[in-house]
Amino acid sequence: MENQLFIYNTLSRKKEEFKPLVEGKVGLYVCGPTVYSDSHLGHARPNITFDLLFRYLTFLGYKVRYVRNITDVGHLENEAEESGEDKIGKKARLEQLEPMEVVQKYLNSFVHNMENLNVLPPSIEPRASGHIIEQQQMVQEILDNGFAYESKGSVYFDVEKYNQKYKYGILSGRNLDDIKTNTRELDGQSEKKNSFDFALWKKASPEHIMRWPSKWSEGFPGWHLECSVMSTKYLGEQFDIHGGGMDLTFPHHECEIAQNVASNGREAVRYWMHNNMITINGQKMARSLGNFITLKELFSGKHAMLQQAYSPMTIRFFILQAHYRSTIDFSNEALQASEKGLERLMASVKTLGELSPSDQSTVDVASLKEKCFAALSDDLNSPIAIAHLFDGVKMINSIKAGNEKISASDLEELKTFYQNIVFDVLGLKEEETADSGDNQALAGAMELLINLRRDAKANKDWATADKIRDDLSAIGIELKDTKDGVEWSLK
RNA sequence: GGUUCCUUGGCCGAGUGGCUAGGCAGCGGUCUGCAAAACCGCGUACGGCGGUUCGAAUCCGCCAGGAACCUCCA
Structure with missing residues (x-):
């Protein structure tokens, strides 16, 4: 392994040396999409970020099992509206489709988008609807351990009780007292002992069409349960890395930790990684805010805010040009800059294939290589790695122009390096013309x-x-x- | 209101105490019948005010502006 990898752990709020639980193997879990609509630019970020991680770990020689879930049972749309419907159920009604038809349609669309972006498929892509029994088992375990209670056919996690034995809020840096005084009172929470308790199993209201039988009621699993259950099932009670968007830190990931601890007695995840948001006019791009641009629109250029179409590789390069923990601001200008830069980079890759060796080198390939991998090993600093790659572009062009020379062995090394970094690790590819x-x-x-x-x-x-x-x-x-x-x- | 974070040259975006990324745009040049493309060269910026230090974009304090989370969210 070329470099020791450091990653920023949200739990400790600092960069830590990455040491896998089992030598040479990595268990990686990432929160995947809820398949009820087309993916937008914001969704591209975690998938590309953790694709980079997956690729880099693999490149470093680890055997990685990458699990990314598909949420297809639907989370509650909006408790305040007391609709009791989940997202998928609601959309299905509007479009007169079977819920699973909606799921399939948007799942296909998601897979297609990911292929376009050259995001590798994970090792396992488990669906929440395929793990209802396991989810019910975990609900029962948590009940048996005394950290949940049943109320009117639903089962809720008892946060206060959990907090007496363990600490709730370790990931997001909150304490229960603050949450108590600052949590907004929402309607429809009379079934819960406390407003901050969350559902493990929810009884379905009559209009709710996605439902499964259980000993508590006909209903559906709570919002956060599937990730706890499926990560445990496929990666074990303890595993290395869990990733997701920063906006999932609280409550989603916090609840996941509580569920794992409440059922298994210990935390499952050793390194929590969170990618930052894509903003547009300085504000987070989100479906709920209505300021999103779908990937399909970006690829076709068909959106009022787009001056042109942007290819999937331009989008990928744009995202890789910012560090994953920083916000990145969308604009036509920024995307056009990425497009041009990527063209120049790819042109140099082509030039590299046409270079002739000299008897000795005037360029330092080893140093370039080392700097690039050092950047990636420093918490996946892809923008720095790309900056060094552009130094390589200059190197290649200078050799082509006859201003510099390269030996046959250095040329081979440079070619291998570009293959590794540009294609294998950053996951860029030549686009079809x-x-x-x-x-x-x-x-x-x-x-x-x-x-x-x-x-x-x-x-x-x-x-x-x-x-x-x-x-x-x-x-x-x-x-x-x-x-x-x-x-x-x-x- | 609570918690956390951000503010870098025209734009995007790295950088956590001295060596002052990178891309795009711009300017100059090479090439070209012209143009485009390509290539070469050029930019000392870090919200404001104080402080610590031999030295700060980088540490501390205050102020201003912005964001995320606290509710589904990537």
Whole structure:
């Protein structure tokens, strides 16, 4: 392993050296999507962040089991409205679909988006609806251990009682007294002993269509239970890393800890990692705030706030150019900057393949490599790693221009390094263009036009040469005269 | 109101005590029939006011502005 990895642990609020529970193996759990609508830009962040972690751990030689859940039983939409419906049930009513049809539709959409973003599929993608029995078992364990109570067919976690033996709020830095005085009183909480108690099992109201039988009532599992249950099932009572968005720290992850401790007697997670939010005009992008742009809209450019379409790799690169614990602000300008930067980086990768070695090097490949991995090992500092990569771009271009030299062995090392970091770890990829061979007819026609223009130029017939170039440009095809011939691309 | 955090050059975004990232835009140049692209070169910024220090964007205090969580949320 090249470097010792340090990661920021939300529990301790500092960077800690990462040491897995079992030598050479890592258990990783990340809160996945609730599949009731199309994913937006904000959802891309945790998936890309933890994809980077997954890829880097794998690169370092760990055998990683990455579990990312699919929430398909629905959380409560809004308790204050006393609707008792969950998100998925509500949407299903609106669209006249079966709840599981809605789940499938948006699950497919999510998977498609992730493939576009080159996010690797996790090792296991468990669905909450497939673990109802296990969730009921955990509810019973918590009841048996005396940290929950039944009320009108629902089961609630007894936070006060839990707090007497353990401490509630260790992750988010809260204490129960503060929560008591500051928790807003919501309607429909008369069943609970305290407003901050949370549901483990919820009795379904008559209009609630997603429901399962249980000894307490026909109902559905509480908001936070599935993650405790599925992480335990697939990673064990204790595992290495749990990730998710910062907005899940409280109450979701706090409740998860309480559930694990209440049922198993000890904390499950050793390192908690939280990614920050994507903002738009300085405010968090969120479905509930209505200021979101879906990934589909970004890829197609069809949204009032978008000046153009942005490719999946541009989105990925944009996200990787900020550290995962910082907010990152969306704007067309920022995205366009990422697009240009990525183009330059990928162009240099191509150039790298064309370099010829010299008998010795005037460049320091080893140092570049070391700095890059050091950055990634420092709590996944991808922006720094990318900055060093741009130093590499300069190195590659200078070699190409004849200003620097590289030995055959250094060249091999540099190629391997770029393969490792750009493709394997950062997960970038070449995006398909029309000239990549999937459209033979167009490629043939372009060759013809390029040859006609070449002949016109040879005859100093600039009018014809420029007409070909300008007219192609008008229909969205860009010609580039390079030293090595004419290149074309769809714009 | 409580808890936590942020404020960096035109824009995005790193950086936790001295060596003063990176990208985009801009400017100058090379190349080119012209243009675009590409390449090379150029930017001493760190909210305000105090303090600690030989030295602070970086530590401490106050002030101003903003955000997240406290309710579903990535």
